[in-house]
Amino acid sequence: MIQVKLLNKFFGEKQVLNDISFKYKPGECSLIIGASGSGKTVLLKSIVGLHEPDSGEIWYDKIQFNTLSFNEKKDIRKEIGMLFQGSALFDFATVEENVRFPMDFFTEWSEEEKIDRVNFCLKRVNLKNVNSLFPNELSGGMQKRVGIARAIALNPKYLFCDEPNSGLDPQTSILIDQLISEITKEYNMTTIINTHDMNSVMEIGDSVGFIHLGKLIWQGDKENILTSDCEELNDFVFASRMAKKVKEMMG
Amino acid sequence: MKKSLEQLGQYYYLMKVVFTKPDKWKIFRKQFFTDIEKLVLNSIPIIAVISIFIGAVIVIQTAYNIENPLIPKMYVGYMARESLVLEFCSTMVALILAGKVGSNISSEIGSMRISEQIDAMEMMGINSANYLILPKIAAATIFNPLLMLMSFMLGLLGGAMIISFTGIITLSQYSEGLQYAFRFYYIVYSMIKMSVFSFIITSISSYYGYYASGGSLGVGRSSTKAIVTSSVAILLANLIITQLMLN
Numbered sequence: 313m314i315q316v317k318l319l320n321k322f323f324g325e326k327q328v329l330n331d332i333s334f335k336y337k338p339g340e341c342s343l344i345i346g347a348s349g350s351g352k353t354v355l356l357k358s359i360v361g362l363h364e365p366d367s368g369e370i371w372y373d374k375i376q377f378n379t380l381s382f383n384e385k386k387d388i389r390k391e392i393g394m395l396f397q398g399s400a401l402f403d404f405a406t407v408e409e410n411v412r413f414p415m416d417f418f419t420e421w422s423e424e425e426k427i428d429r430v431n432f433c434l435k436r437v438n439l440k441n442v443n444s445l446f447p448n449e450l451s452g453g454m455q456k457r458v459g460i461a462r463a464i465a466l467n468p469k470y471l472f473c474d475e476p477n478s479g480l481d482p483q484t485s486i487l488i489d490q491l492i493s494e495i496t497k498e499y500n501m502t503t504i505i506n507t508h509d510m511n512s513v514m515e516i517g518d519s520v521g522f523i524h525l526g527k528l529i530w531q532g533d534k535e536n537i538l539t540s541d542c543e544e545l546n547d548f549v550f551a552s553r554m555a556k557k558v559k560e561m562m563g
Numbered sequence: 564m565k566k567s568l569e570q571l572g573q574y575y576y577l578m579k580v581v582f583t584k585p586d587k588w589k590i591f592r593k594q595f596f597t598d599i600e601k602l603v604l605n606s607i608p609i610i611a612v613i614s615i616f617i618g619a620v621i622v623i624q625t626a627y628n629i630e631n632p633l634i635p636k637m638y639v640g641y642m643a644r645e646s647l648v649l650e651f652c653s654t655m656v657a658l659i660l661a662g663k664v665g666s667n668i669s670s671e672i673g674s675m676r677i678s679e680q681i682d683a684m685e686m687m688g689i690n691s692a693n694y695l696i697l698p699k700i701a702a703a704t705i706f707n708p709l710l711m712l713m714s715f716m717l718g719l720l721g722g723a724m725i726i727s728f729t730g731i732i733t734l735s736q737y738s739e740g741l742q743y744a745f746r747f748y749y750i751v752y753s754m755i756k757m758s759v760f761s762f763i764i765t766s767i768s769s770y771y772g773y774y775a776s777g778g779s780l781g782v783g784r785s786s787t788k789a790i791v792t793s794s795v796a797i798l799l800a801n802l803i804i805t806q807l808m809l810n
């Protein structure tokens with residue numbers, strides 16, 4: 313479970329997060345949607361401690377995370393996997409070295425065990441024969457998959473994905489979404505996903521939060537998102553002319 | 564003024580994070596050897612070429628400047644040795660390295676910063692500053708003094724080569740001059756200088772890379788700043804060390 317209470321974040325004078333509160337359960341994909349620049353990435357980075365929030369509380373199950381020191385945070389971070397918006401693969405390392413990077417740092421596993429685990433994770437994201445390639449030799453979709461493989465390397469309890477399918481074609485997007493959703497259910501992870509892709513929402517949104525100008529102004533799930541009367545949300549969901557037409561026809 | 568004080572504070576804070584015990588010594592050792600290769604071994608060719616040429620030029624210049632028949636010819640060797648060991652092989656070589664190694668370090672770390680690779684490490688709970696920067700500082704600070712020695716030897720060799728080509732003086736006069744009033748302390752002084760300069764270059768360029776922002780333009784800016792700042796710092800440090808050690 314991940315819980316956030318009244319989180320605020322400023323950059324100088326500018327308030328990017330405004331009193332964000334939510335509670336997300338394990339075994340579910342919780343989606344945060346919102347326009348570009350609404351604060352999704354900043355929210356995710358604040359939750360994992362890459363940004364220092366100005367006020368508010370962040371809880372990982374029974375532990376309050378934001379008051380811990382760097383070394384105390386380490387213990388929780390070993391339980392967190394994160395896929396960055398731009399994949400953030402280490403370009404000095406091969407695919408295999410990328411995935412085993414956290415293992416080298418945080419486990420005492422033997423060489424063999426590490427290789428086994430690497431191959432297991434790569435197989436889990438449907439990648440084969442790429443172990444010795446470098447990130448710049450992969451397509452965007454493959455990079456995302458390696459990013460996911462690296463994120464699940466240590467079998468995390470919490471998984472964060474920042475726009476896992478931006479820049480991918482619709483079919484690959486759905487595959488990646490389904491992959492994340494499957495892993496979440498399989499290992500009972502608490503998963504938070506940033507996206508502005510409505511397909512993802514309809515596909516895997518067990519719980520959905522809509523963030524607008526740094527405020528979480530609507531929370532619900534994929535069933536009731538189409539029928540909400542939140543004006544900003546409707547503008548976001550039915551942004552295209554086609555979607556507006558469909559909505560009008562529906563009633 | 565306020566900004567540079569802030570930067571100094573930020574630099575000091577970064578160094579405090581860099582100089583902590585590595586998470587795993589095995590990983591540190593691997594990075595350390597990679598960085599020896601990248602920062603020290605790869606600098607050998609350029610330093611070698613420059614040293615040979617400068618050694619030759621110094622010999623020609625001194626020989627033509629000592630026209631007075633009362634000054635023995637062997638002074639050419641003596642002067643060449645002194646200028647190489649006192650200034651060229653440490654300060655000049657360090658300034659060259661500030662350009663080569665400094666821009667390499669700051670753009671490498673800077674592009675890791677803007678592509679979120681550093682965030683990814685921090686997020687895993689890895690002390691990224693320690694992992695990325697400490698091996699670089701250690702490799703250069705420990706092994707660059709050997710580059711200084713090499714540069715010194717090759718500079719003298721360059722002098723000898725130009726003498727045998729042109730015959731301005733005889734090789735035995737040259738070698739007599741090289742041994743005249745030789746002070747081993749100068750070599751120690753120069754190696755220490757080189758070590759300090761290497762610390763300056765690696766730490767300052769890592770600093771600029773680590774706090775790079777603003778896309779690839781930002782990375783370019785930070786590597787320019789790294790070179791300028793470390794060059795100025797080298798000149799200042801040169802003054803201070805010389806005052807302390809040769810007084």
Ligand SMILES: Nc1ncnc2c1ncn2[C@@H]1O[C@H](COP(=O)(O)OP(=O)(O)OP(=O)(O)O)[C@@H](O)[C@H]1O
Binds near residue numbers: 351
């Ligand atoms: N390091 C920073 N310094 C100052 N402002 C920042 C910083 N990072 C983000 N911002 C600002 O915070 C706001 C939210 O940015 P954020 O990256 O969270 O948007 P986003 O919702 O993830 O958008 P996108 O969908 O395009 O990724 C933006 O207005 C941005 O300018």
Ligand SMILES: [Mg+2]
Binds near residue numbers: 352353397474475
């Ligand atoms: Mg974003």
